Structures are given as C-alpha cells and as structure tokens.
Amino acid sequence: MKPEKFHAVVVDRKEQIKAFLDFPSTLYKNDKNWIRPLDGEIEKVFDPSQNHLFKTGDAIRWLLFDSSNNLVGRMAAFYDKIGAEKNEQPTGGIGFFDCINNQEAANILFDHGENWLKDKGMEAMDGPINFGNRDSFWGCLSEGFYEPVFNMPYNFPYYNQLFENYGFKNYFNQYTYKINIENRKPAGAIMERAMRLKRNQGYYFETFNLKRAHKYVGDIIHIFNRGWAEFKGVRKMQKSEARAIIEELTPILDPRAVIFGYHNNEPVGFYVMIPDLNQIIKKFHGKFGLIQKLRLFFDLKILKKPNRLIGIVFGVVPEYHGKGVEAGLVMRMEEEIAKPGFPYKSIEMNWIGDFNPTMMKLVEKIGGEIYKKHITYRYLFDGSKPFKRVNEP
Known part of the structure; x- marks a missing residue:
C-alpha cells in the first residue's frame, strides 16, 4: 500500500x-x-x-x-x-x-x-x-x-x-494604519470639535492612573459592551475578562498612552495604546522566564526602548457618536505627545475593520495611512x- x-x-x-x-x-x-x-x-x-x-x-x-x-x-x-x-x-x-x-x-x-x-x-x-x-x-x-x-x-x-x-x-x-508622530497633521476640524467639547463642563478626559487601576474595570466593560458587543460574532465582556485585561496591561502600559473620556462621570470612550513589546521580545525566541522578564523590565521602564506604540482599541459608545468625543480623545493624546520626553516615533493603529468606515475616516483625519491589511x-x-x-x- x-x-x-x-x-x-x-x-x-x-x-x-x-x-x-x-x-x-x-x-x-x-x-x-x-x-x-x-x-x-x-x-x-x-x-x-x-x-x-x-x-x-x-x-x-x-x-x-x-x-x-x-x-x-x-x-x-x-x-x-x-x-x-x-x-x-x-x-x-x-x-x-x-x-x-x-x-x-x-x-x-x-x-x-x-x-x-x-x-x-x-x-x-x-x-x-x-x-x-x-x-x-x-x-x-x-x-x-x-x-x-x-x-x-x-x-x-x-x-x-x-x-x-x-x-x-x-x-x-x-486594516493597520501607521501614524508618523513627527509628521502628523491632525485635521483642523477635529481640533476645533475638541475645543468646543472642552468648553462643555460635562466632559473630561484623563490618562490612566496606575494607583486607581481597578477603577477602569467597570469603565472598560461599559464602553466595550455598548460599542462592540452588537457586532456579529462578538460576545459581551465579563467582569473577570476586564479585570484580567487590566492586570495584564498595567505592568507594560505607558499611562500617557491610555486615555478615557467621560460625560457627567459616565465613561463614554477610550483610546488605548501600549508600547510595542516585539521590539524587545524578538530576541527572546518565545521564552519568558526570569531573565527575559528582567530584560523586558529594564528595556521597557529604564531604557524606554520601544519607539513604537500599538493602538489596541479606540472606541466610543454609540449614543455619543458624532458629539465630538472622538476628537476629545485625540486632543488629549496630542497634549501628551507635545510634552517633553515623549519617546515614541510612530503609532500602528491595529484592527480597524472595513465594516467600520467611520473609524477609518477618523484615523485618516489624524494622519494615519494604511500600512497593512489582514483578511x-x-x-x-x-x-x-x-x-x-x-x-x-
């Protein structure tokens, strides 16, 4: 045979x-x-x-x-x-x-x-x-x-x-969009909308506070389940999942690159980015023992080695679409970028589906260009x- x-x-x-x-x-x-x-x-x-x-x-x-x-x-x-x-x-x-x-x-x-x-x-x-x-x-x-x-x-x-x-x-x-931080030119219309929103006392935007990390569990659930759970194939996020996300991200995130938006103290949107760990772990060959963990900590927290941010998620609850919250999140991020010592040169905004043309247009308005496509x-x-x-x- x-x-x-x-x-x-x-x-x-x-x-x-x-x-x-x-x-x-x-x-x-x-x-x-x-x-x-x-x-x-x-x-x-x-x-x-x-x-x-x-x-x-x-x-x-x-x-x-x-x-x-x-x-x-x-x-x-x-x-x-x-x-x-x-x-x-x-x-x-x-x-x-x-x-x-x-x-x-x-x-x-x-x-x-x-x-x-x-x-x-x-x-x-x-x-x-x-x-x-x-x-x-x-x-x-x-x-x-x-x-x-x-x-x-x-x-x-x-x-x-x-x-x-x-x-x-x-x-x-x-689609993955790439934003060159040094050459970016956010559309004037976005910044104008952000300024108008800033004058509305009910809205405010804050960067991630490491001392109150637990607070964001409920905020993530609220925003995600209103903004994404209605898409086909996406199930609602549970509290245990949100808690796990916070626990995983807290050691590696840069608080300057995580923005939450609120209206009358209710969470209405977030803009979450993390340093690209691949710039460090590519030499680890899949391993993550004590030596690799020390290397990651040193390169990430001491040398500030990654010069690229990954845009993990950018979302606004449906009731606040078109009200300027997106612009407010962008403007708050722009304020952080403008501060001395901001170490990143580019942002890769991952996972923007072609079923979300509104998000595609927004990223293009803040200087993003299509860099990769996955199917x-x-x-x-x-x-x-x-x-x-x-x-x-």
Whole structure:
C-alpha cells in the first residue's frame, strides 16, 4: 500500500505541544521580518484555567507530518457556543495555522478543522482567527509584509492562496494604519470639535492612573459592551475578562498612552495604546522566564526602548457618536505627545475593520495611512448557501 503523503496527529502530549510552538521557527527561519510570539501568550489560549471560552466551547490542535515524518504544518480549531450563535449559521474557527507551500497539505488541515467543527454542530468556520479576543492572532496578512507588532499575526504571502483555493472567502478586511508622530497633521476640524467639547463642563478626559487601576474595570466593560458587543460574532465582556485585561496591561502600559473620556462621570470612550513589546521580545525566541522578564523590565521602564506604540482599541459608545468625543480623545493624546520626553516615533493603529468606515475616516483625519491589511476568511460547509460578508444584508 502506498504511504499517505501527509497525515495529521492530535496534539495531546508535552512534546507535541513543544513541537506546535517550535514549528514556525523552522518554517520562518529565513524570513527576517518574522518574530516568534511568546510561548505563554499562545499556551494560555489553550488553557481552560486561563481562557473562559472553554466554559461554553472547546479547542483542538493538530500537527501535520509528511511521509518521511517531517513536521510540515500545524493548526487549531475551536468554537464557543455563545459567539457561534451570533452568526446566521453556527460558526467556529481555525487558527494558529502554519504550513509549507503545499495545497494538499493545507487541505488536510482544513479538512480536519471542518470535520471536527461539524461534529460540534458548526456550519461554518472563520480563519485564521484566535480562540479569544480579536486583538491577538487574528487574520491572514495580505498586504504590508513588515515586522509584526506584539501578538499580531505574520505569515507568508502564499497563505492567502491556500485559504482561497480551499474555498474560503473574504469575510472582512482588517486594516493597520501607521501614524508618523513627527509628521502628523491632525485635521483642523477635529481640533476645533475638541475645543468646543472642552468648553462643555460635562466632559473630561484623563490618562490612566496606575494607583486607581481597578477603577477602569467597570469603565472598560461599559464602553466595550455598548460599542462592540452588537457586532456579529462578538460576545459581551465579563467582569473577570476586564479585570484580567487590566492586570495584564498595567505592568507594560505607558499611562500617557491610555486615555478615557467621560460625560457627567459616565465613561463614554477610550483610546488605548501600549508600547510595542516585539521590539524587545524578538530576541527572546518565545521564552519568558526570569531573565527575559528582567530584560523586558529594564528595556521597557529604564531604557524606554520601544519607539513604537500599538493602538489596541479606540472606541466610543454609540449614543455619543458624532458629539465630538472622538476628537476629545485625540486632543488629549496630542497634549501628551507635545510634552517633553515623549519617546515614541510612530503609532500602528491595529484592527480597524472595513465594516467600520467611520473609524477609518477618523484615523485618516489624524494622519494615519494604511500600512497593512489582514483578511478574516469564512468558509460555509454547505456550499449551496449564499455567502455574505460581515454586516451584508
């Protein structure tokens, strides 16, 4: 009997987990732009004690080998019942996909994902996405093959063809805008609106206060659940999630780059940026032990090494759209940038979906230009059903 050209193995042992984490280092060894994510950032996605989505879902991982038992690919599949049901058809996901440039190999991984998700009651799958928040490991890079920022995906150009040849279609685009801080020219109209808002005594904007970090848990929940939870596939944020976000961000954030907006003491918007840790951790090779933690602290807090900010999220609750809150957040950030000693040279505003033209226009008005594009693909298991892009009627 002729041996199979490729075969997949479920990841369930310690040495297989290590192989899953190490494989991209071999695949991208000649690509100077690729940066290995921290192993812990990936592993917490698959740890039920750290990922609340396991309460209403599940995940599985595979390794792909060729006939000579060489590792040639990896992938994960997952679903969350609550998020799945927010789509027209129950939709799961695949992610952490890496593969040699071979359609047959990729198809075997995609087939495993489809079959596993079908068994879980799913009727479609999105990919490559994260089993968690959209701000990490989400999307297939299709334009702007530059060095990735922290926890943003990077891949070879041929990945798009592997997905599309299988039958995946473009569900939405995610744009990364780059703002050159030294050459930025915020539109005059934005600053005028901000000045008008500033004269309204009910509004105020503040930078993150490390001594009152716990206060922002409720503010984040309020803004996020009003501003994002109505989008397809996005579930409401729980208090435990918001608390975890604050606990994770507090040690690494620069308080000057996190702005909250309020109206009559009610949170109405935020503008959250962090230093790009990839400028430091790219030499860690995925590890984050004591030595790496000390190195990170020294480079981040003492040397102020990162010169690039990552825009994680910029949002305003729907009731305050068009009232100038966006302009107020921008102006408060401009005040921080203008102060002596501001160390950053550029901002990369990540994850601006093409389904949010208002946000795209705003970022362009403050000097942003499209720098990268990622694609979130969707594959319907029943090919006879009509495909719809996100928010398409």
